[in-house]
Amino acid sequence: MKKYMGNKLAILLFILPALAIFITFDFIPIIQVFAYSFTDWNGLTMPNFTGLKNYLDLFTDRVFFTSNRNQLIFAIVITVYQMLFATVFAITISDKKMNGRKFLRVAYFIPVILSVTVVCQLWSAILSGEGLLNKLFEVAGSDFKQNWLGDRYKAIYVIAFVNAWQWMGYQFALIVAGIKSIPADYYEAARIDGCSNVKAHMKITIPLLAETYKFCLIISLTGGIKAFTEMNILTGGGPNKSTFTLTYMMYNAAFKKSDYGYGLAAASVMVIECMLVMLVINFIFRDKDQKKEEEKARRKRNA
Amino acid sequence: MKKRLLSSLVCLTVAATSLIGCGNAAATTTDTAVSTETKTEAADTTATETKAEDTTATSGEKVTLSIYTQYADDDTKVPYDYAVEQLKEAYPNVELNLIVQAQDDGQTLKTLAATGQLPDIYQASTDLINTFRESNQIMVLNDVAESTGFLDKLYDANKDLAYAEDGNIYAFPFSGQEYVLWYYNKALFAENNLEVPQTYDDLLNCIEVFKSKGITPLALFGQEGWNTAAAFDVVATRYTAGGIKALDEGTAKITDEAYVNAAKKLEELVAAGLFQEDATTTNYDQASEKFLSGEAAMFINGQWYIEDATKALGDNVDWMFYPAQDAAAYTAGKAAFSGGGSASGFAVNPDSANAELAAEVAEFITEKYCEAKVMYRHNPLVALNTGKEPDSEYPAMMKKLSDTLPSVTSTTKFTWGLTNSTFNDGIQSESQGLVSGQFTADEFIADMEDIME
Numbered sequence: 001m002k003k004y005m006g007n008k009l010a011i012l013l014f015i016l017p018a019l020a021i022f023i024t025f026d027f028i029p030i031i032q033v034f035a036y037s038f039t040d041w042n043g044l045t046m047p048n049f050t051g052l053k054n055y056l057d058l059f060t061d062r063v064f065f066t067s068n069r070n071q072l073i074f075a076i077v078i079t080v081y082q083m084l085f086a087t088v089f090a091i092t093i094s095d096k097k098m099n100g101r102k103f104l105r106v107a108y109f110i111p112v113i114l115s116v117t118v119v120c121q122l123w124s125a126i127l128s129g130e131g132l133l134n135k136l137f138e139v140a141g142s143d144f145k146q147n148w149l150g151d152r153y154k155a156i157y158v159i160a161f162v163n164a165w166q167w168m169g170y171q172f173a174l175i176v177a178g179i180k181s182i183p184a185d186y187y188e189a190a191r192i193d194g195c196s197n198v199k200a201h202m203k204i205t206i207p208l209l210a211e212t213y214k215f216c217l218i219i220s221l222t223g224g225i226k227a228f229t230e231m232n233i234l235t236g237g238g239p240n241k242s243t244f245t246l247t248y249m250m251y252n253a254a255f256k257k258s259d260y261g262y263g264l265a266a267a268s269v270m271v272i273e274c275m276l277v278m279l280v281i282n283f284i285f286r287d288k289d290q291k292k293e294e295e296k297a298r299r300k301r302n303a
Numbered sequence: 304m305k306k307r308l309l310s311s312l313v314c315l316t317v318a319a320t321s322l323i324g325c326g327n328a329a330a331t332t333t334d335t336a337v338s339t340e341t342k343t344e345a346a347d348t349t350a351t352e353t354k355a356e357d358t359t360a361t362s363g364e365k366v367t368l369s370i371y372t373q374y375a376d377d378d379t380k381v382p383y384d385y386a387v388e389q390l391k392e393a394y395p396n397v398e399l400n401l402i403v404q405a406q407d408d409g410q411t412l413k414t415l416a417a418t419g420q421l422p423d424i425y426q427a428s429t430d431l432i433n434t435f436r437e438s439n440q441i442m443v444l445n446d447v448a449e450s451t452g453f454l455d456k457l458y459d460a461n462k463d464l465a466y467a468e469d470g471n472i473y474a475f476p477f478s479g480q481e482y483v484l485w486y487y488n489k490a491l492f493a494e495n496n497l498e499v500p501q502t503y504d505d506l507l508n509c510i511e512v513f514k515s516k517g518i519t520p521l522a523l524f525g526q527e528g529w530n531t532a533a534a535f536d537v538v539a540t541r542y543t544a545g546g547i548k549a550l551d552e553g554t555a556k557i558t559d560e561a562y563v564n565a566a567k568k569l570e571e572l573v574a575a576g577l578f579q580e581d582a583t584t585t586n587y588d589q590a591s592e593k594f595l596s597g598e599a600a601m602f603i604n605g606q607w608y609i610e611d612a613t614k615a616l617g618d619n620v621d622w623m624f625y626p627a628q629d630a631a632a633y634t635a636g637k638a639a640f641s642g643g644g645s646a647s648g649f650a651v652n653p654d655s656a657n658a659e660l661a662a663e664v665a666e667f668i669t670e671k672y673c674e675a676k677v678m679y680r681h682n683p684l685v686a687l688n689t690g691k692e693p694d695s696e697y698p699a700m701m702k703k704l705s706d707t708l709p710s711v712t713s714t715t716k717f718t719w720g721l722t723n724s725t726f727n728d729g730i731q732s733e734s735q736g737l738v739s740g741q742f743t744a745d746e747f748i749a750d751m752e753d754i755m756e
Contacts, residue, residue: 042434042437042438043413043416043417044413044416044417044434044435044437044438044440045437045438062750062753124584128581128584129579129580129581129584129585130581147580147581149581149584150580150581150582150583150584150739150741151741152736152739152741152742234584235583235584236526236584237732238525238526238583238584238732238735238736238739239525239583239735239736239739239741239742240732240733240735240736240737240739240741240742240750241732241736242736242741252728255407255408255410255413255414256408256410256724256728257724257725257728258413258430258434258724259724259725
């Protein structure tokens with residue numbers, strides 16, 4: 001193995017196919033997005049260079065701030081909901097004494113395999129003005145009837161909940177797999193030392209799942225920033241663009257106003273935001289060893 | 304050395320196999336995608352274009368032309384089916400391959416244009432015509448219009464609809480001047496001892512009565528931006544006849560007193576409960592169902608809804624002149640309608656393998672659409688004088704409209720006829736905000752002012 005790893009040609013040949021695909025289908029399009037964001041391209045004709053105009057317009061657009069606020073709310077809601085419930089459910093069904101584990105494992109995962117459109121139609125029927133939820137309040141004699149999807153402030157939370165409900169099962173599956181990889185010896189040792197179940201999970205399970213959580217966090221937060229489908233189906237971005245995100249801004253500018261340049265400026269900001277989030281998460285979840293090495297290097301420099 | 308050579312050789316083989324594998328996979332995927340997408344619109348176009356090229360190139364007989372048009376309800380299905388039947392007789396060698404138009408403000412068509420997959424014939428709105436003109440993806444039809452006698456058949460009132468801003472014909476319009484009508488359920492008004500509202504005070508009274516009975520005063524399908532823009536326009540035209548058309552053309556400003564007053568009036572009506580609470584998330588089917596089932600007393604839609612409304616409600620449905628601020632304004636406003644014609648219709652892809660034939664067929668279909676609309680949809684408001692008569696009597700509402708039309712002095716535009724796409728996007732979303740009751744009239748004015756700047 002060492003011999004192969006020492007052969008630079010072999011390394012190059014092995015990574016070449018993946019690298020070529022990445023460059024062709026990811027890297028070049030991203031560069032194009034940034035390049036076209038400085039033009040007045042309408043998607044069909046030759047673009048003209050307009051400098052920073054699209055960005056200046058974007059940063060003074062009311063909808064830009066609404067979109068960023070929505071992305072933040074969306075990301076926080078789905079992250080908290082998914083990670084919290086996925087952890088609780090995963091730990092619960094990891095207990096071998098529990099009855100109905102198999103059923104629950106499948107039940108939690110079912111929404112993931114459904115199409116987003118199906119899920120949105122389902123929740124749309126529940127949340128509409130005359131929908132199930134409002135009917136339930138009515139039957140219960142409560143006048144707490146809400147315009148769940150038509151409220152300019154509340155709708156984004158409702159949409160985020162729908163997304164979180166659907167994709168919680170995905171994180172649940174990741175955490176279950178993570179828990180399974182933890183040796184049972186650790187729990188046995190903890191039990192011998194008189195550790196309670198809750199404490200054992202707090203001290204063993206959760207710290208050892210750091211890498212899994214890191215991955216979950218990345219998909220939740222970047223998923224929040226890129227959110228589009230749910231708002232497109234449930235509210236159409238309304239009322240009056242109050243459930244817009246940057247992706248929706250891009251879509252609206254490109255396809256409704258034929259202003260691809262402006263839309264791609266929104267897309268560029270979104271790409272930068274996603275990268276920043278990933279950098280921050282990577283920084284937070286740095287290896288302890290790496291941290292120690294950094295500390296040592298700092299001391300050396302100071303000495 | 305030998306081992307190194309061998310390992311390099313193995314690596315090369317693996318890499319080559321992977322690449323070949325990728326190549327094959329990609330080819331397979333494309334093939335699969337193409338075969339799967341025969342059901343989808345885009346691939347239909349490609350397949351059809353290829354087929355058309357093949358057929359003309361080899362035999363010169365059977366030609367299949369792809370056509371992208373609406374085919375969703377009776378108002379769009381009946382004319383299309385009729386045109387196809389007629390086409391079989393007039394052009395036996397031509398077959399049409401229908402690609403059903405998506406209700407997406409032209410996004411699908413723009414995407415097809417961007418990828419060079421435009422259908423041979425497509426239904427184009429004013430916005431699309433303007434966009435495709437810049438990229439030379441729409442055919443100039445002046446000669447075809449003349450040679451086929453299309454221009455002679457155009458009603459004088461619709462002459463303008465055929466020409467774009469640059470004086471050329473890019474699409475054959477089949478719809479004539481169209482109007483936003485304020486429908487109402489006569490039976491519900493009678494049951495509740497209500498007169499048809501003429502002023503906003505009357506309307507507020509109706510709202511109060513209907514709401515107290517659990518009836519939605521007016522069912523709006525606010526999920527569609529054009530419907531909310533029309534709701535604003537019917538109020539705006541009571542204050543200034545230009546309505547949203549004047550704003551689109553830049554001959555008026557949203558800060559003009561008339562528009563400010565219109566926004567404030569609409570805000571007041573919304574606050575009183577004119578529309579259902581979830582109006583902005585209600586689609587056409589839901590709103591129409593509410594109206595036709597008697598759950599809602601009023602409805603705003605185009606005159607094309609007359610046929611469906613009459614079929615469902617019979618004599619219990621009618622349309623009213625839009626209420627105004629006072630009796631004098633009401634009387635004066637009877638001559639000012641919201642809605643209007645637009646330079647839109649069947650356009651032709653100049654890069655089509657059979658562009659000349661497609662242009663002829665587009666003109667033929669346009670003519671047949673007009674005939675079908677008159678004969679089977681009882682809608683005389685078409686672009687062409689077809690000389691046809693309806694297969695049965697016109698519905699009462701259409702008769703009333705026909706009697707009113709000679710006195711109409713001004714119309715505005717539907718959103719698909721607006722030429723400024725930024726304004727179009729703005730008025731659709733901002734009017735949606737206004738009818739939601741969660742955005743004030745001041746916010747509406749300020750936001751629209753920002754958008755127009």
